[in-house]
Amino acid sequence: MQRLAALILSLILPLAAHAQDRPNTILVLDGSGSMWGQIDGINKIVIAREVVGTILDDFPGDENLGLTVYGHRTRGDCTDIETMVAPGTGNREAIREAVNGINPRGKTPMTDAVIAAAEALRYTEEEATVILVSDGIETCNPDPCAAARALEQAGIGFTAHVVGFDVTDPDALAQMQCLAEETGGSFTTAANAEELTDALETVAVAPQPEPEPLLVPVTFTALLDDDSLIDTPVLWDVSGEDGAVTEGEAGNPLNLELAEGSYTATAYWTAQEVEQSAQFVALGDGREVTLVFETPAPSARVIGPASATLGDTVEVGWDGPNEDGDYITVSVPGESGYVNYTYTREGNPVALQMPPETGDYELRYIRDDGREVLATASIEITPVEVTLDGPEEAQIGADIPVDWTGPDYDGDYLAVSVPGESGYVNYTYTREGTPLSLQMPPEPGDYELRYILSQDRTVMATRPITVTEVAVTLDAPAEAERGADISVDWQGPDRDGDYLAVSVPGESGYVNYTYTREGNPLSLQMPAEPGDYELRYILNQDRQVLATRPITVTDIALSVSAPAEAVAGDSIPVDWVGPDYQNDYIAVSVPGENGYVNYAYTRTGNPAMLQMPAEPGTYEIRYVLNQDREVAATTTITVTPLKVTLDAAASAPMGATIPVDWAGPDYQNDYLAVSRPDDGGYENYVYTREGNPGQLTMPVAPGEYEIRYVLNQDRQVAARRAITVEPITVQLTHDATAAAGGTLMVGWDGPDYPSDYIGIGRVGEDRYETYRYTRTGNPVQIDLPEEPGEYEVRYFLNQDRTIVARSPLTVE
Structure with a gap:
């Protein structure tokens, strides 16, 4: 009996769980004569009374509950249906009394009883629930199923739960099951005590209202690949196994609560019109879903002329991020890289040099990060007219005038070059004017004049020219003394920087030289070493030797003579024989060492007066040719100590x-x-x-x-x-006080060195304000300062202004 009560409670209590909805429920109880039947020796009506009593004890007091009974008043009457207690909340005892007072006796109009209960609950206006407990077949309404379908169709959430109490008739069971199923209710049976136990257990776990799904907080965030938050609108679509959860919902981040399960999230970035999707699972205490978008390239543009002359520098305007290292280029369409470029940090507009070749190109704004091209603009590079005009022939090394026309871009130049070879022999910048002076090569032959763009050393125009020989001769003596200056007659081009040289045959360079610009004939000094040499005419350009003449350099007589000994520091006469070339000199030196201790020029006379070293020892006296400091003659001398x-x-x-x-x-x-x-x-x-x-x-x-x-x-x-x-002792005597601006008599006892003096100065300062020399007498009369204060009388030695005596004085 207790389990039957639990069964009925399991049908009623789920309704009570929705307390906020206050549902209406009526218990329809079978009061027909068959309820006097027994289960395990107990009348079914008795069991029903106890079950209902238990229900009423546990049923929430604020829920609406009513009672309808059939077959309890008259026998054989299909209309014996009575709602004994209308649905309400304060009627539990009334229901209990009504159930305890039921005396079963009549028929079983269970279908009409359910209809009556539904109408009492106004089932067509609001939700209504009927719980039917019956022990027999319908004895009045021929079609319980049709009636149940009509209730379901007409009602607003109408439900009938049916408990078949000790029912074995298949037709009766079919009627009860149909009545429950057509209205969405449950049907349970109990036949005897053992089966009743099983039935009550089944009813106890009868379908409960679906539990509220467990919701997981989920945060959706759209980021850039640098982890920064996208700050323009992002729309989200989220869908799960049951379909869309949200569509086009804006937010970044966006917070939603989702039931546990698998989902797909799609973020649509409206500003860039791109989207990202990801599958995820909502589970646990919370979830963060992050979709990452590639950082878009910033917008940019370039503005330049539609065409420009090759090699020219044009202005290009730009609009872009101007990040560090961004630059503007002129490039070949379809190719990476550039012909020329300028950084955007140089300003706006920037100056950009055009390519040295004609054709179609494009201006580009290039982001330094990734060398990404952000903007382009087409530009056509057009030709430029270039001409050259110069002589057909010129001598080697000659400077010739060349007339030219051309763009005169910064760094453009005219050159003379070997045909078929890159580079040049000589060149001159076009910025020097027109015509230009261009020096010819030092070697005769066929050459070409070129106009060359500084950019990529592009040759814009050429003109052939033949470089011819020039007559060069040298005339000089066949022999000369070493170090001598000889006269050399010459004939040659006398180009700027050309020179005559005396050199060692077979060797480059020279021993001595003189520029041809110095005149004709030239004075050329011979080497300091005797031997075979050659005179050369050398073209300054490339040090090209244009003519040579052999010459023999001969030795000359050279000697020095002096005393064998001399006192340290003494000046002695030194006789000498030598060429007396300019800046030749006599020296006293340490044997085996270069340089000298003292010297005297030969031009000062013969003998030369030469001072000896201050240190005693063995020395040598030398005749030194100024050229290369060549030692031409020596003699030994002993320097003896001084007697001091x-x-x-x-x-x-x-x-x-x-x-x-x-x-x-x-x-x-x-x-x-x-x-x-x-x-x-x-x-x-x-x-x-x-x-x-x-x-x-x-x-x-x-x-x-x-x-x-x-x-x-x-x-x-x-x-x-x-x-x-x-040390010395000095004493001063005077009055201890004196009037400001007056005079003071000071007696003294001291050395009276020349320019010693007596001074008066402020205490703490070692200078004086007034003074008098000791040579003026003893005592001395000294003027006093004008300012009162504490002073000192001082004796000053003139040497280093040294104070050797002090005496206090108050000036009042």
């Missing part, structure tokens, strides 16, 4: 001038110096030419020093003597 002595006091007061006796060579600009022992310079000095003894002033800083005899040559120290410089 110094005599002076062992100590002296600071700043004092003391006598220094000396013995030495007294060479020009030799001097006596007082220096610190580790110092290469000096504190004070006096020239030896000032006399003997020398008067040398001591430093103003006490300490250990040395007196030196210094040779002027190389500042060589020839003698040293130690001396101690001692």
Whole structure:
């Protein structure tokens, strides 16, 4: 009995699940006489009463429920149908009492009872559900199926669920099943206690309302291949196994909730009129679907003339992204690459040089990223007129005038070249004017004049020319002394830069040369080394040798003589025999070494006066030809040490001038110096030419020093003597205070060196505001500063303005 209640609940409770819809339900209960029959010894009506009671206990109190009963009042009456409790929410006890009071006795008009219940529920106006519990065949309405179809067609969501209670008659079962199926309801049977258990279990899992599908949040995003979000409209189509979910919905990103399953998403990028699709599965807590579009090339355009002359530079306007490295080209249609280009960063419009060949070309805007062509414009390259006019013949190396017409583009030039060969022998830029002066080759032969575009070295016009020989002669003596200047008569073209040279036969280059522009005849210096040489006329162009003449260079007598010994630093006479060429000189040098210690030009006379080195040792005296510094003669000489002595006091007061006796060579600009022992310079000095003894002033800083005899040559120290410089005591006496702008008498006790002075200065400043020389007397009278304050009276040694005494003074 409890399971029968559960069965009926399973039919009613799904209706209650839609509480927000408040459905109307009527329980139609069989009250015919057959309900007194028993199942397992219990009357069916008793079971039904208990089942209904259980239903009422569990049925939601806010749901509409009613009760219709048939066959419960009279016997044999097909109209014994009564809605005992109208559908409502506060009637559960009324239904319970009505069911408990049913006394089965009549027929089974179950079909009409269902119709009556449907009408009570106003089934044609709103949803209605009838639950029929019956134990027998229809005994009144001949066609339950037809009635059920009529209810289904007329009703708005009408449903009849049927429970066949202890029904075994096949016709009765067929009627009940038809009544349920025609209205979309369920049909369940229960025949005895065991089958009732199975039936109730079946009813308990009777069809429930489909559960709400599990929804998965899905985010759809359209990106560019650089991961940036597309910021113009994107339309989405999403379809699944059951068809389209959404079509043409805008958004980026777009958020949808989809039931779990497999789908296809298509994104349509409206600005570019392209789409991307992807299959995906909605599953779990969420899903992101990303469709990636290729970044479109930016738009661009180029604007230029429809035609241009070959090689010309034209303006090209452009519109485009102007990314770093973008450029404008002129290119051959259908081919990659370019003939010429200019970067867009150069400005707008840009200057672009046209190709050197005629034909159809195109201007292009090229994006540096990927060398992508963003825009093109056609342009026709037309011919340009070029002419050349010059002589038919010219001598080698000659400069000839060439008249020309042509575009005169930057870097264009006229050239003389070997026919059939690229390149040139000589050239001149057209920017130099017309006619142009063009130098002919240094070799005779057949050549051609050319007008050449700078771009790709394109030859625009040619003209033949024959280059002829030119007469060249040389006349000079057959022999000459080495280093001598000889006279050379010559005949030749005298081109700019041509020269005569004396050279080693078989070798390129020269020993000496003179330009032909210097005159005729020319003076040409012979080599410093004797031997066989040749005179040459050399064309400056390509150093072409046009004529030669042999010449023999002979040796000459050369010698030097001097004393075998000399004192270091002394100047000695050197007799010499030699050519006395310009800038020849006599030198004293270290044997085996180049260069010299001292030298004297031969032009200064014979004998030459030559100063010896300051360092003793063995040396050699040399006659040196100025040409190539050729050593032509030598003799050996020994340089002996100097004998130099110094005599002076062992100590002296600071700043004092003391006598220094000396013995030495007294060479020009030799001097006596007082220096610190580790110092290469000096504190004070006096020239030896000032006399003997020398008067040398001591430093103003006490300490250990040395007196030196210094040779002027190389500042060589020839003698040293130690001396101690001692401090001095200086005293100042004056009033402690004085009036500003007045005078002050200052007594002093000090060295009174020349130009020593007494000064007054502010405390903390080592300069003075007023002063008076000590030579003016003792005491001295000094003007006072105009400004009051704290001052000092100071004794200044003139040497280095050294302060040797201070005394405070207040100026009021």
